[in-house]
Amino acid sequence: MLDEVMRKLGGTARRWRFDRMAAVCYPASGQMTSSFAAVAKYYGAGVDICPPRRGNRKGVVEKTNHSAAQRWWRTVPDGLTVVQAQSGVDKLAVRMDERRRRIDGIATTVGELAAAEPKLDIPVRPSRPSKVERTVSPQSLVQFDGNFYSVPPGLPGVQVNVLIRLGDDVLRIATAGRAVIAQHRRAPRGSGQTIRDDSHVIALERAVLASFSDRSPCKTEVRRPLSAAALAEAERLRGLPAVGGPAERVVIDLSHYAAVADQLRTAPSPKEENEE
Known part of the structure; x- marks a missing residue:
């Protein structure tokens, strides 16, 4: 500033x-x-x-800031755009001059x-870039000014520094040891863009694919053949005679269940049996 x-x-x-x-x-x-x-x-x-x-x-x-802090700021209407506000400040500067x-x-x-009043010339470039600390996400992204910038994989949760210099369109990401690990073009503030370097995308894909392998079977799951009882139950459900077991009675209506329910309603309770 x-x-x-x-x-x-x-x-x-x-x-x-x-x-x-x-x-x-x-x-x-x-x-x-x-x-x-x-x-x-x-x-x-x-x-x-x-x-x-x-x-x-x-x-x-x-x-010297009284006019800007009191006279101008208190008269600013609601809903003023940035361009309109800057125009008002410029007009105020002319009046103050x-x-x-x-x-x-x-x-x-x-x-x-x-x-x-004589003024000193300022250097062509600012003194040094500003530094903002950020944390790398599990997707190897660093958030800054409403945008996301990629870093090499393998750094989730690591604290990095975002280095920006006034007037530059380039953004650099460095580790705590000042080693620059990424460099991107700076996206407009708050645009919600995700800037990924091609080399970071390739390295991330390789790291993800390397964690999956189908060369060896899963050791936690063992495939066992069906038992004789399971095969018999499958044949019974298909309507075929059971293999290796006695035939079971198949209920095709609910009259049997209704009769059993009536008997349960009329049957004496254990307390009534003890009193008799």
């Missing part, structure tokens, strides 16, 4: 002023972190950290002062 803002401004100031935020310094001591110091050194700018308990100085810095100032008795504007 910092690099993007400087490129839109056409350069960077010679010194940067930041609040005591954890991304820039250690809030307790105000000492700049080594990671952000490398960024400032890359762009050739100095860093000024706001001292603690100095609300006035911090307020001076934040007052027209604010009048008087320097050494000479009337000027904020825009003229900003145009006359």
Whole structure:
């Protein structure tokens, strides 16, 4: 984000002023972190950290955002598109550049002062790619910005880092040891695409097919021949005389079951038999 803002401004100031935020310094001591110091050194700018308990100085810095945070944001209607919102911000920027100032008795504007202020040139490429940690899925995919990118098989559940650089259309996936294992074109954010490298697809198919084999029979299932009783029951169901066993009576109506049910209804219970 910092690099993007400087490129839109056409350069960077010679010194940067930041609040005591954890991304820039250690809030307790105000000492700049080594990671952000490398960024400032890359762009050739100095860093000024706001001292603690100095609300006035911090307020001076934040007052310049008053128009954007209060006057414009509170008047934004619902359902505004990104293009319409950007157009409104651009119009606000023109109005803010027209604010009048008087320097050494000479009337000027904020825009003229900003145009006359010398800025440092910024490098052609951003300082370093941003890193986002992700977990490889069982399908050898890594999710990022609403899309899925493939990695070589054999890494399910492994923590990897997605490396992206501002302005690049290429996305890289690296291990914790900084070894790049995949490189893909970056799909539009939130498009739901699945980007797979051809070599990853072939390797995944080989790994899946290697886990299946029909050369040896399954050891957990044993095929046994039918017993004589099973063969006799099969012949009985087909209506043929039983082989190797006595013939059984086949009931073709429900009158027999009805008679048995009537006997059970009229038969005395065990309690009544004991009383007799």
